[in-house]
Amino acid sequence: xxxxxxxxxxxxxxxxxxxxxxxxxxYGDRAAALTALRDxxxxxxxxxxxxxEQYGKDESHHPSSPPDAVLRPRDKFEVQRIVQLCAQHRxxxxxxxxxxxxxxxxxxxxxGICIDSSEMKQIIQVxxxxxxxxxxxxxxxxxxxxxxxxxxxxxxxxxxxxxTLGGMASTRxxxxxxxxxxxxxxxxxxxxAVLADGSLIRTAKRARKSAAGYDLTGLLVGSEGTLAVFTExxxxxxxxxxxxxxxxxxxxTIKGAVDTVIQLIQCGIPVARxxxxxxxxxxxxxxxxxxxxxxxxxxxxxxxxxxAGVREQAEATQELAHDNGGGEFKWTQNTEERNKxxxxxxDAAYSGKRLHPKGRIWATDVCVPISRxxxxxxxxxxxxxxxxxxxxxxxxxxxxxxxxxxxxxxxxPQEVARAEALHRRMVMRALDMDGTCTGEHGIGQxxxxxxxLEHGAAVSTMRAVKQALDPHNIMNPGKxxxxxx
Amino acid sequence: xxxxxxxxxxxxxxxxxxxxxxxxxxYGDRAAALTALRDxxxxxxxxxxxxxEQYGKDESHHPSSPPDAVLRPRDKFEVQRIVQLCAQHRxxxxxxxxxxxxxxxxxxxxxGICIDSSEMKQIIQVxxxxxxxxxxxxxxxxxxxxxxxxxxxxxxxxxxxxxTLGGMASTRxxxxxxxxxxxxxxxxxxxxAVLADGSLIRTAKRARKSAAGYDLTGLLVGSEGTLAVFTExxxxxxxxxxxxxxxxxxxxTIKGAVDTVIQLIQCGIPVARxxxxxxxxxxxxxxxxxxxxxxxxxxxxxxxxxxAGVREQAEATQELAHDNGGGEFKWTQNTEERNKxxxxxxDAAYSGKRLHPKGRIWATDVCVPISRxxxxxxxxxxxxxxxxxxxxxxxxxxxxxxxxxxxxxxxxPQEVARAEALHRRMVMRALDMDGTCTGEHGIGQxxxxxxxLEHGAAVSTMRAVKQALDPHNIMNPGKxxxxxx
Numbered sequence: 001x002x003x004x005x006x007x008x009x010x011x012x013x014x015x016x017x018x019x020x021x022x023x024x025x026x027y028g029d030r031a032a033a034l035t036a037l038r039d040x041x042x043x044x045x046x047x048x049x050x051x052x053e054q055y056g057k058d059e060s061h062h063p064s065s066p067p068d069a070v071l072r073p074r075d076k077f078e079v080q081r082i083v084q085l086c087a088q089h090r091x092x093x094x095x096x097x098x099x100x101x102x103x104x105x106x107x108x109x110x111x112g113i114c115i116d117s118s119e120m121k122q123i124i125q126v127x128x129x130x131x132x133x134x135x136x137x138x139x140x141x142x143x144x145x146x147x148x149x150x151x152x153x154x155x156x157x158x159x160x161x162x163x164t165l166g167g168m169a170s171t172r173x174x175x176x177x178x179x180x181x182x183x184x185x186x187x188x189x190x191x192x193a194v195l196a197d198g199s200l201i202r203t204a205k206r207a208r209k210s211a212a213g214y215d216l217t218g219l220l221v222g223s224e225g226t227l228a229v230f231t232e233x234x235x236x237x238x239x240x241x242x243x244x245x246x247x248x249x250x251x252x253t254i255k256g257a258v259d260t261v262i263q264l265i266q267c268g269i270p271v272a273r274x275x276x277x278x279x280x281x282x283x284x285x286x287x288x289x290x291x292x293x294x295x296x297x298x299x300x301x302x303x304x305x306x307x308a309g310v311r312e313q314a315e316a317t318q319e320l321a322h323d324n325g326g327g328e329f330k331w332t333q334n335t336e337e338r339n340k341x342x343x344x345x346x347d348a349a350y351s352g353k354r355l356h357p358k359g360r361i362w363a364t365d366v367c368v369p370i371s372r373x374x375x376x377x378x379x380x381x382x383x384x385x386x387x388x389x390x391x392x393x394x395x396x397x398x399x400x401x402x403x404x405x406x407x408x409x410x411x412x413p414q415e416v417a418r419a420e421a422l423h424r425r426m427v428m429r430a431l432d433m434d435g436t437c438t439g440e441h442g443i444g445q446x447x448x449x450x451x452x453l454e455h456g457a458a459v460s461t462m463r464a465v466k467q468a469l470d471p472h473n474i475m476n477p478g479k480x481x482x483x484x485x
Numbered sequence: 486x487x488x489x490x491x492x493x494x495x496x497x498x499x500x501x502x503x504x505x506x507x508x509x510x511x512y513g514d515r516a517a518a519l520t521a522l523r524d525x526x527x528x529x530x531x532x533x534x535x536x537x538e539q540y541g542k543d544e545s546h547h548p549s550s551p552p553d554a555v556l557r558p559r560d561k562f563e564v565q566r567i568v569q570l571c572a573q574h575r576x577x578x579x580x581x582x583x584x585x586x587x588x589x590x591x592x593x594x595x596x597g598i599c600i601d602s603s604e605m606k607q608i609i610q611v612x613x614x615x616x617x618x619x620x621x622x623x624x625x626x627x628x629x630x631x632x633x634x635x636x637x638x639x640x641x642x643x644x645x646x647x648x649t650l651g652g653m654a655s656t657r658x659x660x661x662x663x664x665x666x667x668x669x670x671x672x673x674x675x676x677x678a679v680l681a682d683g684s685l686i687r688t689a690k691r692a693r694k695s696a697a698g699y700d701l702t703g704l705l706v707g708s709e710g711t712l713a714v715f716t717e718x719x720x721x722x723x724x725x726x727x728x729x730x731x732x733x734x735x736x737x738t739i740k741g742a743v744d745t746v747i748q749l750i751q752c753g754i755p756v757a758r759x760x761x762x763x764x765x766x767x768x769x770x771x772x773x774x775x776x777x778x779x780x781x782x783x784x785x786x787x788x789x790x791x792x793a794g795v796r797e798q799a800e801a802t803q804e805l806a807h808d809n810g811g812g813e814f815k816w817t818q819n820t821e822e823r824n825k826x827x828x829x830x831x832d833a834a835y836s837g838k839r840l841h842p843k844g845r846i847w848a849t850d851v852c853v854p855i856s857r858x859x860x861x862x863x864x865x866x867x868x869x870x871x872x873x874x875x876x877x878x879x880x881x882x883x884x885x886x887x888x889x890x891x892x893x894x895x896x897x898p899q900e901v902a903r904a905e906a907l908h909r910r911m912v913m914r915a916l917d918m919d920g921t922c923t924g925e926h927g928i929g930q931x932x933x934x935x936x937x938l939e940h941g942a943a944v945s946t947m948r949a950v951k952q953a954l955d956p957h958n959i960m961n962p963g964k965x966x967x968x969x970x
Contacts, residue, residue, distance in 0.1 A: 129751060129856035172696040183694050185703070186671060201943040207852040208884050209668050210921035211657040211707055213928055213936050213965055214947040218670070218703025222696055239753035266614060268724035367692040371614035399693050436695035443698055451698050458686040461954065462699040468953035469946065480698055 025110060026473065028090030030068055036085045037069065037113065041078075046070040055096055055106070055114040059161070059349070061362045061410060062104030062445060067094055067114035074119045076192065076200065076231035083229060084198035086113055086474055093196075094476050095225040097167030098140065100159075102363050103444025105171060105224050109478035115229055117166050123147050124232070131237045132189055132206060137166025137230040153237040156181035156272075159440065160346045166230045171442040172222030176273040176345070179265070179398030180304070183440065184221055187236045191220050193228035196470035206234055219465070224442050225476035227469050241272075241304035245314055246338040247331035249321045254278060254297045254381065254393075256325040258374040261299065261397045263320050265370055269313050273302035274398045275345055278381075281352070281392035281405075285344040288351030293344075294327075299397075300345055302338070345394070352392045352405040359390065359407030364423055366430035367401035367439030376433055377402060380426055387422045389415070401439035427453075443480045451480065510595060511958065513575030515553055521570045522554065522598065526563075531555040540581055540591070540599040544646070544834070546847045546895060547589030547930060552579055552599035559604045561677065561685065561716035568714060569683035571598055571959055578681075579961050580710040582652030583625065585644075587848050588929025590656060590709050594963035600714055602651050608632050609717070616722045617674055617691060622651025622715040638722040641666035641757075644925065645831045651715045656927040657707030661758040661830070664750070664883030665789070668925070669706055672721045676705050678713035681955035691719055704950070709927050710961035712954050726757075726789035730799055731823040732816035734806045739763060739782045739866065739878075741810040743859040746784065746882045748805050750855055754798050758787040759883040760830055763866075765840070766877035766890075770829040773836030778829075779812075784882075785830055787823070830879070837877045837890040844875065844892030849908055851915035852886035852924030861918055862887060865911055872907045874900070886924035912938075928965045936965065 037045045046052075047069045056066035068091075073079045086093045092112025099106055108114060117138030124134040128151055135144065142162045144155050157168060159175035167173070169191065174183035181187070190204035203216035220228055251257040254276070261274055277285070277300065282293045299321070303313040310333075318329040332338060344351070349361050368376045377393070384391045384404070395402025404426070408419045427437045427450050437443075437450035452459050463481055466473075477483050522530045531537075532554045541551035553576075558564045571578045577597025584591055593599060602623030609619040613636055620629065627647045629640050642653060644660035652658070654676065659668035666672070675689035688701035705713055736742040739761070746759050761784055762770070768780045784806070788798040795818075803814040817823060829836070834846050853861045862878070869876045869889070880887025889911070893904045912922045912935050922928075922935035937944050948966055951958075962968050 127854065127856065129747070130854040131750075132854075172694075172700070174694055174696075178694060182671075185694070185700065186667075195946065199942050199945070201941070201946055203943060205916070205921050205939065206854045206919040207886075207915075207921045207924065208855070209659055209663060209670070209852060209886065209924055211659075211850075211923045211925050211927045212921045212932070212939055213707070213944065214712075214950060215657070215670065215700075215703045215707055216943055216946060218700045219950075222698070222700055262614070265616075365696075367694060369612065369615040369617075369691050370693070371612065401692075401694065430692075431690070434691040436690050436692045436697045438696045439692065439694055440696050442696045447697070454690065454697050456686070457684050458688060458701055459698070460684070461680065461686055461701060464953040465699060465704075465950055468949045 027092060027110065030091060030111065033086060033089035033091035034069060036089060037071065037082065040081055040085060041071060044071060055116065056108055058099045058101040058104060058106050060102045060104050060446070061360050061408065062107055065107035065109050067108035068111045070114045070116055072116045072119045079115060079229055079231050080194045080198060080200050082113060082115055083194045083196070087196060087198050090472050090474060092474050092477050093229060095166065095170065095229045097138065097164030098162070100161035100163045101167065101171055101444065102441040103446040105442055105444040105479055107445065109445065109483060112474070117164055126151065127206070128153060130206065132234050133237055134232060134234045135165055136232060137164060139165050141165065141168070148237065152240050154240045155235060156238050157184060157187055165233050165235060169221050169230060169233055170224055172440065174396070174399070174440045176275055176396060178396060179274060180270055180272045181238060185218065188217055188221050189234040189236060190217050191230055192232035193220060193230045195228050196472070196475050200231070222442065224444065224479050226466060226480050227475060243305060243307045243310045243333065244338065245303045245310045245331055245333045246341055247301040247314055247317065247329060248293070248341065249299045249301070249329045250294045250327045251297045251299070252325050254377055255374055257297045257299050258377055258397060260321045260324045260326060262370055262373060264317055265398055267316065267320070269316055270305070271301060271313065271317065271398060272304040273300070275300040276393070276395040276397040276402065277345070278393040280355070280390070281348060281394050284348070284351040284355055284392055287354050289344045289347060291340070291344050300341055348392065348394050349405060352407060355392070356390050356407035356409070358409040358411070360410055362406040362408050362419055363441065364404045364406060364426055365401070365438045365441040366426050366435055367399060368430050368433045368435030370400045372433040372435065373397060373400050376429060379429060380404070383422050383425050387418050389418055389422060396439070399439060400435065445478055448480065448482055512577060512595065515576060515596065518571060518574035518576035519554060521574060522556065522567065525566055525570060526556060529556060540601065541593055543584045543586040543589060543591045545587045545589050545931070546845050546893065547592055550592035550594050552593035553596045555599045555601055557601045557604040564600060564714055564716050565679045565683060565685050567598060567600055568679045568681070572681060572683050575957050575959060577959050577962050578714060580651065580655065580714045582623065582649030583647070585646035585648045586652065586656055586929065587926040588931045590927055590929040590964055592930065594930065594968060597959070602649055611636065612691070613638060615691065617719050618722055619717060619719045620650055621717060623649050625649050626653070633722065637725050639725045640720060641723050642669060642672055650718055650720060654706050654715060654718055655709055657925065659881070659884070659925045661760055661881055663881060664759060665755055665757045666723060670703065673702055673706050674719040674721060675702050676715055677717035678705060678715045680713050681957070681960050685716070707927065709929065709964050711951060711965050712960055728790060728792045728795045728818065729823065730788045730795045730816055730818045731826055732786040732799055732802065732814060733778065733826065734784045734786070734814045735779045735812045736782045736784070737810050739862055740859055742782045742784050743862055743882060745806045745809045745811060747855055747858060749802055750883055752801065752805070754801055756786060756798065756802065756883060757789040758785070760785040761878070761880040761882045761887065762830070763878040766833060766837070766879050769833070769836040769840055769877055772839050774829045774832060776825070776829050785826055833877065833879050834890060837892060840877065841875050841892035841894070843894040843896070845895055847891040847893050847904055848926065849889045849891060849911055850886070850923045850926040851911050851920055852884060853915050853918045853920030855885045857918040857920065858882060858885050861914060864914060865889070868907050868910050872903050874903055874907060881924070884924060885920065930963055933965065933967055
């Protein structure tokens, strides 16, 4: 973990005694950059401490690193103008959605300009016949699905938080529905973006597939703002299922629940969501949401399909659950009950906090091949016990991805040290199992060293791409790679 | 179209009068490179004219450009050694599968060393529980599916030819099954590859998803050998369907067939294959394969699922076809009949040739949003009529992708000119419709100018990536980008 916290004082200039344009930190004259931005955008350049502080932080445990200023462009040309001015003055640029990232991905580690997408929330064009939609990056997933109501289409990717599509593309988000519908990698058709040199590109046309040159869409999805600022995205839509049902199934052991999931996937049952919650997580739901779930390892499931198909899937799942020691299998097609269940799941981070008065959530994010998932979770549980930490476990287990919501008092260095040790053990185990240190949160500032362990020589390849597209390292510096690289 | 054909004479050296290491063409001393390779690989460095000629060509209309030598490495370390020696001597490197590409992708435009993967055909590890398999790049799709028989799993991507997985990843291939199972983009989990500097990287772990850094897998898939030589791939497998059925449906008009497909996709029927053949294509099938299909626009379909599911899908499709003027809907679950039908379809390129005694096939490859497909095909048919060319039309219409198999006598400059004009019109129309110049064949040497029209400023971004990872342009030069870039 990196704890660097810079507080650039742009307003007072930062000197350049040798006149080489480098102001000590590799960047240009911040005051001059702000002046240029004010010339272009006037009072829309926001620099109050309150606003800067607000935009320096996401929902993670990483400390705030405020930008020098915040701007809220209204269209792609304004984004381009901002980046051009920043490029000219070698000023860092950090794109911001709604700040729900979990690895300090939006903190302005080197100061600079935060480009907030909150005034770019237009749904530009629903192409119902082509199952896609063109949006501005500030559109959130709930806003989009609200807009699509009645169209017979929906956008499935659901990371829990009501994140922006720009942010979700940026971190290659996925969440509860990915087991059936894929992640942002599979659901972004093209991106329009401003690069570090101020040029505006579009990564692909709107055809469902293409073999025309390098897959720049794929390159930008998951690049965490280190290569470009997005100005428009085209994402895939899916037919709204004719019928939906959800189910809750309680198990005596975590292993029984995980084995059920593994068999479910291996049987090819097209489950839409399958979430594991351990007993502690369920306890926190009951405390926070007033639910009355049995406090035991639990699977939350959702099935999409025709009426008959949904029933068939649920029955097959129930049988598998029974074979693995599952207890009562409660299923419902009632929308309200379904929503209540998923609301509890989505609030896991908030409810988890209740378990530890001084604790802040530190969310881990390993993902392993599904054949190794049961072993991985078992070993993790032993680690948690030894660590004496409070750590509810939730997981998108159909993907082999699970999170601990580590509850850590960040003022207690020993607790922090134990959390770090536990996290490291988890990541090393996931890598040993041919898994990854992050299934969906991204590298941000928290997993830079793990990226090196995971990818080895390939990190140099990533760095070469970064260097080629952003030679002055103005795009979200200090994320994915060390700041000085 | 580029018709440059270099015949480097490596054996005689190529001079370097000013001693700057540059032998006039940006590359090093070819004779010295060959000597170094012979020191390492002895008589395995193949330089006979017959072999060189064979490896300078694929199945396209592009002329042969033979490499200076061919090598057949047996493992990743041998690949790495070859690339390292080539890097040292600035010698071009062209990776070769079985030569079924369609845009001159494997021609050694600047000579150099052809790395043939025919001795890297090991299926390294089937991870049945994880639905993936690790293979060497020379494994072909039929070899893989033969190996998987009885495992309950299969590899769906099917471009027609029995291509290697390395080659398919390289061109981002797709084919008849992509409408249901995706393209190579969605089905390659990770790649191990040697870069231009001789380093060996692996792009990802084996987890089903990851948010760890840039998506190098996506960057290499579709890079056509211009960034790396693949040494190992992990690809996704899918559950072999419980039941399969195929169907043939004849239409009075192409429009009726295309509208049926559009509605099929829009209704969310998970059809596994849906191929359009125009009357001329069907005629060529009958001539070549002795089939007795009615010579009218035809859809060839395949359904995968449970017994009941397959029947349900076929019935729904039949109804749609009927509404769009479809005639008899013949469906079968008989494997032999099914294979016969798909064999005819796969042989389309060979049967097409029969229509024109002097004609060689020039396969076009546009792909448009499905809402524009009917218009696009209609306009294309008018173009064909005006062009007076023979041009059977086949298409993976569920993706919005279709091909003309232009039959062109390449010794007739007027016929070539008419083909070029027709092709250009098709591409410009596809771009106007927000489509792409290539759905699955890649840019190769034939579509470099179209790539610029399609991607505009983004081509500079691709070029910057190429420049960063292959600064001396030794990896398959002259493909995707102009040779001198």
